[in-house]
Amino acid sequence: MSKPYMGKILMVDLSDQTMTPEAIPDRVYEEYLSGMGLGAYILFNRVPAGADPLGPANILGFCSGFLTGTGSLFSGRWTLVGKSPLTGCWGDANCGGTFSPAIKHSGYDAIFFKGISPHPVYLYIKNGKATLKDAAELWGCDAIETEGLLKQQYGPKAAVAVIGPSGEKLSLISGVCSDRGRIAARSGLGAVMGAKKLKAVVLEGVHRIGASDPAAMKRLSRQCLKWVNFPLPLPGGMMANVGTLLRVSPLVFPQDGLLYTSILRKWGTGGMNQTSIEWGDAPLKNWDGSNCDFPTKKSRTLNPDLIKKTEIVKYHCYSCPLGCGGICTSKGKQAHAHKPEYESILALSGLCMNGDLDSVYYLNDLLNRAGMDTISAGATAAFAIECYEKGILTREDTGGLELTWGNTEAVVALIRKMIKREGIGDLLADGTKAAAKKIGKGSIEFAIQAGGQEPAMHDGRNDPGFNVHYCLEPTPGRHTLGAHLYYEMFQLWKRVKGLPKPSPLYTKGSKYKVNREKAQAAAACSKFMSLANGAGMCMFGLFIGAKRIPTFDWLNAASGWTLTPEEYMTIGERIQTLKQAFNIKHGIEPKDNFISARALGKPPQKEGANKGRFVDIEKLAPDYWDQFGWDKATGKPEEETLRRLNII
Amino acid sequence: MPHTITETCNGCGACARVCPASAITGEKKKLHFIDADLCIDCGACGKTCPQSAVLDAGDASCTMIKRSEWPKPEIIIESCIACGICIDACPVGCLVLSERPRKKGVDAFSYLKNPKTCIGCGFCSRECPVDCIMMRKPEKVVAHEA
The missing domain is CATH 3.60.9.10 (Aldehyde ferredoxin oxidoreductase, N-terminal domain)
Known part of the structure; x- marks a missing residue:
């Protein structure tokens, strides 16, 4: 076998x-x-x-x-x-x-x-x-x-x-x-x-990779393909309107991931550019702005249809039938470069108020070549701009760069300096928290980070689930382990016993209420994604829904085990707990990793999609930690938990 | 069970040259040996050996086939989902994902880029999740005059 x-x-x-x-x-x-x-x-x-x-x-x-x-x-x-x-x-x-x-x-x-x-x-x-x-x-x-x-x-x-x-x-x-x-x-x-x-x-190498039951693996893959190829009609040019609709609607319903996979199939992650800005998911102007600062008139340069036009052919990662990536060409600047992802686009455009798509293509390629994280690079540039606008950084500090909101040339020049570690770039090349420490003068307030890492382009004031994971994950600032939206799309309650099912229609305000169900959902996301990262699974595939993508069945057919979904979730829980235990071993206080106050809605925004929203992470944290058997006050895994999970 | 070499081996070294896993060793004109840990059962050695000295995974003796007659993958492009599993399964890297879309639109597909390096192992066909790869003996191509 x-x-x-x-x-x-x-x-x-x-x-x-x-x-x-x-x-x-x-x-x-x-x-x-x-x-x-x-x-x-x-x-x-x-x-x-x-x-x-x-x-x-x-x-x-x-x-x-x-x-x-x-x-x-x-x-x-x-x-x-x-x-x-x-x-x-x-x-x-x-x-x-x-x-x-x-x-x-x-x-x-x-x-x-x-x-x-x-x-x-x-x-x-x-x-x-x-x-x-x-x-x-x-x-x-x-x-x-x-x-x-x-x-x-x-x-x-x-x-x-x-x-x-x-x-x-x-x-x-x-x-x-x-x-x-x-x-x-x-x-x-x-x-x-x-x-x-x-x-x-x-x-x-050519070492062969086996599976306990290859025929079952193939059968399961085919069943899943039916859903990947599920045709949802998505007319072009309407994605901004979807975002506006989501913003103005007071009631929402649990979202089906099939819609997202269809968007990914058609446009890639960039398909959500304008939707996210309109809906309040994308942070703007270093997390201080809102969709009012970056209206559709301005964001239309980021229209996914424009990006699609530059795509020559789709790019598929290994074993992916979806192909959200693409190989693009952009106005003679680069032939054949990877299509910029949503995170890169928003970090380099909306977050710095830069509406120039060509510069995003250019910076995306530049950062990929340099091997620098586009999310953190964009966030650090936005931080520098805010410091400059507030007078904390001067023209002398920036080496003559006019770091104002929306100044495309300055953003490009700044990121080039960061890559080369030249002048101000040297200061900024280690991210916002390290830069703020060196700059001082209260600049830490504008360094939006969790535990030192810049969060991704998903606003936790719009989806409080993101804030839970930014703050409470053993990898602070991480957006790929869970969110309120992810929980709805994973549809884990259909396979795993005892998980709460979202109500078919609910008010937006109810997302912010602290209750046990929220903690259960967030913990389930963390466990499931930790399991998925152990399995090497892609989150975008998992969006199709737990009943349609046979993660647990694949694991059984590949290994020859006969574990239940609940037992697999325990494996995820064990991985998550071990990561937390790693942090504790290295002297980390989980509470120190909470995200900057601005991103929690303190003070709340005065206009836009996330007006008045505040996420009370202090109240959410104990319930989340409790779900894993970690100390409610400190987030440290209890000895009993470590024993139960066979870690010690 | 890996492939093995019997005493009839004359040490010509043809199998070692074709083996994509570098699993075959041996001195010239002496009995060659297949490292069981490295052998991937692609069968290339068996198809190459002029002495029929190679036994396959089921201990059956392999017969030599002219390289031009080794089966090659034929991909039904319309059914291909571009997952790249065949490309990864290929031990000699003769399949690649297209740099161009298949027709209108931007959908990619995998194709046989280097037919000459193909060893006809059929791993691509076996692993394709949608079974859109057929292993076929190439039809005789009439050579064009120079």
């Missing part, structure tokens, strides 16, 4: 350049799957308390998903794990493309790096044989250039993950790139790779 996992990892010690394959017992996969779960298991046990994230003791791991390569769909995501230098907490970043199956094809479930190399190196694995090679010639090259050079040498089938100049320069908002511009961007793990002097990981 074939197993979906390889049963071993590769531990590379860069300090003494040794490579040790290690067998991982089946028990670990049964309790944590692989992906983020295996990463958390290794890091929790092996990173010493208080380790410097940029020091030799930190471990950086490239983990493939448990379901990757088993014949399941939407399961091609890999997770980069490490202690985050940006937040000091547990750090992970997630990326699609083709790197996840390549890890398994190389014969390992995950590759971990510890120590610091005395000179720049890259790891090359061919059919299980690993070697560290000199990267002196690659050091300094941008991410796409480096990938090109390595593929020239090893052939187009080689899978490559690299850091760009941002990671080399230890920018705390840098990530790791693969597939010519896909990026595991969050948590600043590119800086960890840069600190280790590891330029790239190159994988070539």
